[in-house]
Amino acid sequence: xxxxxxxxxxxxxxxxxxxxxxxxxxxxxxxxxxxxxxxxxxxxxxxxxxxxxxxxxxxxxxxxxxxxxxxxxxxxxxxxxxxxxxxxxxxxxxxxxxxxxxxxxxxxxxxxxxxxxxxxxxxxxxxxxxxxxxxxxxxxxxxxxxxxxxxxxxxxxxxxx
Numbered sequence: 001x002x003x004x005x006x007x008x009x010x011x012x013x014x015x016x017x018x019x020x021x022x023x024x025x026x027x028x029x030x031x032x033x034x035x036x037x038x039x040x041x042x043x044x045x046x047x048x049x050x051x052x053x054x055x056x057x058x059x060x061x062x063x064x065x066x067x068x069x070x071x072x073x074x075x076x077x078x079x080x081x082x083x084x085x086x087x088x089x090x091x092x093x094x095x096x097x098x099x100x101x102x103x104x105x106x107x108x109x110x111x112x113x114x115x116x117x118x119x120x121x122x123x124x125x126x127x128x129x130x131x132x133x134x135x136x137x138x139x140x141x142x143x144x145x146x147x148x149x150x151x152x153x154x155x156x157x158x159x160x161x
């Protein structure tokens with residue numbers, strides 16, 4: 001059983017260490033990080049999961065972005081400590097945070113990731129939505145939290161002011 005709660009400022013460096021452990025060196029050079037520079041993660045949606053001993057087992061963050069004048073959530077990164085991988089924690093973090101995003105009134109979520117994995121949560125390829133290069137357009141995925149939220153949404157993804 002995991003204790004899932006919103007990330008706080010006290011969690012920041014421990015979460016960063018988890019991301020460093022789970023992702024390749026240079027992860028911050030990815031184009032999605034340019035959309036996060038100087039923008040705080042969305043309060044209440046960026047979550048940490050701790051095991052019964054209080055040890056960080058997983059984390060997920062969301063960032064506000066713009067597509068034209070439309071708000072969207074950028075999901076990521078999501079990471080699970082290697083000692084807890086294969087236990088369903090990643091899926092739990094994703095589904096719980098998506099439920100919270102819907103409760104907060106967000107309409108659309110996007111990410112850069114593997115369609116076979118994220119498809120089980122309802123994510124599909126977004127055509128016409130352009131992440132900063134060198135992002136592979138086949139990996140740009142979206143999910144509607146409100147029906148029709150991605151209809152006719154086109155354009156470049158930019159940092160939220």
